[in-house]
Amino acid sequence: MTDRIVGLLQEIRPESDFAASRDFLGDGLLDSFDMIALVAALDAVFRVSIEGVDIVPQNFQNLDAIAALLRKYRVAL
Amino acid sequence: MQTNVLEYFEGGALAGQRRRTAVVDGERSYSFDEIGRFAKNCAALILERSTDINRPIAVFLPKSAAAIVADLGVLYSGNCYANLDIKSPVERLKATLGNLGAGIIVTAAPHADALRALGVPERTLLFVDAAMTSTPCYDDDLLLERLTRLIDTDPLCIIHTSGSTGIPKGVVLSHRGTIDFMDWAFARLNLDGTEIIGSLSPFYFDIYTLELYLCLAKGATLVIIPEQHAAFPVKLLEYVAAQAVNFVFWVPTIMVNIATQGLLSRFALTSLRKVFFAGEVFPTKYLNQWRKFLPHALFVNLYGPIEITVDCTYFVVDREMADDDKLPIGFPCRNSDVLILDDENRPVAGGESGELCVRGSSLALGYWNDPERTARAFVQNPLNPHYPEPIYRTGDIVYRNPHGEIMIVGRRDFQIKHLGYRIDLGEIEHAALQVAAIENACVVYDHANKIIALFFESEREPPVAETRRRLAEFLPKYMLPTAFHRVAQMPRNPNGKIDRQLLAERVAAANARTP
Numbered sequence A: 001m002t003d004r005i006v007g008l009l010q011e012i013r014p015e016s017d018f019a020a021s022r023d024f025l026g027d028g029l030l031d032s033f034d035m036i037a038l039v040a041a042l043d044a045v046f047r048v049s050i051e052g053v054d055i056v057p058q059n060f061q062n063l064d065a066i067a068a069l070l071r072k073y074r075v076a077l
Numbered sequence B: 001m002q003t004n005v006l007e008y009f010e011g012g013a014l015a016g017q018r019r020r021t022a023v024v025d026g027e028r029s030y031s032f033d034e035i036g037r038f039a040k041n042c043a044a045l046i047l048e049r050s051t052d053i054n055r056p057i058a059v060f061l062p063k064s065a066a067a068i069v070a071d072l073g074v075l076y077s078g079n080c081y082a083n084l085d086i087k088s089p090v091e092r093l094k095a096t097l098g099n100l101g102a103g104i105i106v107t108a109a110p111h112a113d114a115l116r117a118l119g120v121p122e123r124t125l126l127f128v129d130a131a132m133t134s135t136p137c138y139d140d141d142l143l144l145e146r147l148t149r150l151i152d153t154d155p156l157c158i159i160h161t162s163g164s165t166g167i168p169k170g171v172v173l174s175h176r177g178t179i180d181f182m183d184w185a186f187a188r189l190n191l192d193g194t195e196i197i198g199s200l201s202p203f204y205f206d207i208y209t210l211e212l213y214l215c216l217a218k219g220a221t222l223v224i225i226p227e228q229h230a231a232f233p234v235k236l237l238e239y240v241a242a243q244a245v246n247f248v249f250w251v252p253t254i255m256v257n258i259a260t261q262g263l264l265s266r267f268a269l270t271s272l273r274k275v276f277f278a279g280e281v282f283p284t285k286y287l288n289q290w291r292k293f294l295p296h297a298l299f300v301n302l303y304g305p306i307e308i309t310v311d312c313t314y315f316v317v318d319r320e321m322a323d324d325d326k327l328p329i330g331f332p333c334r335n336s337d338v339l340i341l342d343d344e345n346r347p348v349a350g351g352e353s354g355e356l357c358v359r360g361s362s363l364a365l366g367y368w369n370d371p372e373r374t375a376r377a378f379v380q381n382p383l384n385p386h387y388p389e390p391i392y393r394t395g396d397i398v399y400r401n402p403h404g405e406i407m408i409v410g411r412r413d414f415q416i417k418h419l420g421y422r423i424d425l426g427e428i429e430h431a432a433l434q435v436a437a438i439e440n441a442c443v444v445y446d447h448a449n450k451i452i453a454l455f456f457e458s459e460r461e462p463p464v465a466e467t468r469r470r471l472a473e474f475l476p477k478y479m480l481p482t483a484f485h486r487v488a489q490m491p492r493n494p495n496g497k498i499d500r501q502l503l504a505e506r507v508a509a510a511n512a513r514t515p
Helices: A002-012 A032-046 A063-072 B006-011 B032-049 B065-076 B090-100 B109-117 B140-147 B175-188 B207-218 B227-231 B233-242 B252-260 B284-293 B371-377 B425-433 B464-471 B500-513
Strands: B021-025 B028-031 B056-060 B080-083 B105-107 B125-127 B155-161 B169-174 B196-199 B221-224 B247-250 B274-277 B298-303 B313-316 B336-341 B354-360 B378-380 B390-400 B406-411 B415-418 B421-424 B438-446 B451-458 B483-486
Touching: A002 A032, A002 A063, A032 A063, B006 B065, B006 B207, B021 B032, B021 B065, B028 B032, B032 B065, B032 B125, B032 B140, B056 B065, B056 B090, B056 B109, B065 B080, B065 B105, B065 B207, B090 B169, B105 B109, B109 B125, B155 B175, B169 B175, B175 B207, B196 B207, B207 B221, B207 B247, B227 B233, B233 B252, B247 B252, B252 B274, B252 B284, B252 B438, B284 B298, B336 B390, B371 B378, B406 B425, B421 B425, B425 B438, B425 B451, B425 B464, B438 B500, B451 B500
Parallel strands: B021 B221, B056 B080, B056 B105, B080 B155, B105 B125, B196 B221, B196 B247, B247 B274, B274 B298, B451 B483
Antiparallel strands: B021 B028, B155 B169, B298 B313, B336 B354, B354 B390, B378 B390, B390 B406, B415 B421, B438 B451
16 A cells, blocks of 8 residues: 555656655655645545644655554555 | 945944844854854955956855855955755756856855756856855955945846746846835834844745845844755744744745644744735635734735846735735835836726836846847836836736725736637636635636636545536636646746646647547
C-alpha cells in the first residue's frame, strides 16, 4: 500500500526518487507548494481529512511516517 | 529633499537605533549598527572593483541577512541591486543574467558553483562573507560623499517578473518611486518602527521593498521566517508567535491555507497587529475568518503591479463584508493617480469598467534593456496631448463601486467572447469559490474549441451536476464552465500565483488529442 503513497508523491514531483529517501524534507524532495498538494491528494485518495495540527514535518519525513499518519486516521495499509 | 533611500537609513535607524535588532536570521540576530558596517564594507569591496555608478549588480544569495547586506552594499556603492532567485531554472537564470549584463555578482561560496556552471567568469564574483566582519574597511565620508552624485530618478533595484516570451522582464525601480511609496505607507498605514516583521516572501519579490525600507527608516525588525516553515502552517504560526511578530505582509494563498486548515482557532496570534496582503485576490470568506480571530488587527489589501513600485491602491478593511462580497482594491495611494480607460482610451463613465492605468512618480523607469516592451507598457497619457507624460497600463480591468472604491474584475487578457457574450473569467472563478466544496479555482478558455475549463481544488470530487447547479446560482448559463478538472494542487509561479498559462496549455493539449 505504500506503493499508492509513492504513486501520489510521484505525481506531485515526478523527478524525485521517494523510495530512496528517508528524509523528504531534509533532502529537498518536497517544498511548501508540494506539501499542500500532497495533503490534498492524501485526503482525496484515502478519504480522510488530515487536520492542520497533524501537518507537521515529522509526519511527512518519509514513507513510514506518512503511513503511520494514515493509520492514525484508520486507513488500512 | 530626499534623493536616495539610504537617507532613510542614515537619518533613521543608524541615527537613533543603532543597537536595536535589525534582522533575525535563524539563531543569529544583527543590530542596525552591524548591518550598516557590513553593508559599507561590502560597498568598499565593490568600489575596489569598479567606481561606476548606476550600474546593475546582481545578488545571488538565499534569503538571508547576507542578502540584505549585499543589497545595501550595492546601494552604498552608488549602484542598483538585482536580487536573483537561486532556485531559478538554469535557462531562465542564464537569460536573466545575459539581459542584466552585471559586471559584479555578489554571492557566497555555497552558491558560486551554480554561477560558474553557467559560465560566469570568476572575476565577476564577489563574496559577501568578506564584508561581514566587524573590522570596518571603508571610509564613511567618502561613501556618503559619493552618494551625493545620485539623483532621485536613478535606479534603485531591478526586479524580474515573468514575461510572456519566457525571458523575464527586469523592472527598473527608482529611488524616487520607492520614497514616494514608502512615505505614503509610513503615514497612511501608521508604520512607526514598532513592527516586528514576519518576512515570508522571497527577496526577489517586491513585498521585500516595503519590509526593508520600513526597517531602515523606522528601526523595525525584520524576522526572516525560515523557508521550511512555509510548508507547515502549524510551524509557521508557532514561529510567528515565538518571535512575537506583529506585522505581516503576505500573499493570500498561505493565509487561505491557514484558514481552511482550521488553525486560526488553535493559535492565539495576539501579537499580530497589522496584516497586509497583496499579489492576488483574497477570497472574502477566508479573510472574514482571519478578521474574526484577530478583531483588533488592521487588515489592508494592497494592489499594484511591480511596474508602479510595490503598490498603487489600497483598501483598509474597515467594514463588514459578506462572504460572497468581492474585496475592493480600494483607493489610490497618495501621489499616484489612476485612470480607468475604455477601449478607445476615454475615461469610463460612472461604474463602467475599463483598464486601470497609473500615472505618477511611482512609475518604474521601464524594463531593463527592453525598449520595445517598455514602449508598449509605458505609454503617453492619452488624455494629455500637450507634453510627455507616461502612464503604465496594468492590463487589469476595474470599475468603481458605489462606495467609490476600485474593484477588480479581471485581466484584460482573460476577457473572452464566448457565444457572442463578453465574459471575464474572474467572475466565473469568484462564483466557483462560492461552491462549498471548492477551495481554489482557476478558469481558462480554450479559444479554438470554445471550452471554458474550470480547474479547482477540493477535498473530494463533487458531482459535476451539483457543481453546475450551484454555479448556475451565480452565473448566467452562457458563463457556465463546459469542462471540470479537479486538481490536487494548482500549478503556481515562483511567486505563488496560479500558473494560468500552464493550465491553458493543458486544456489545449487535451482537446487537441480529442477528434
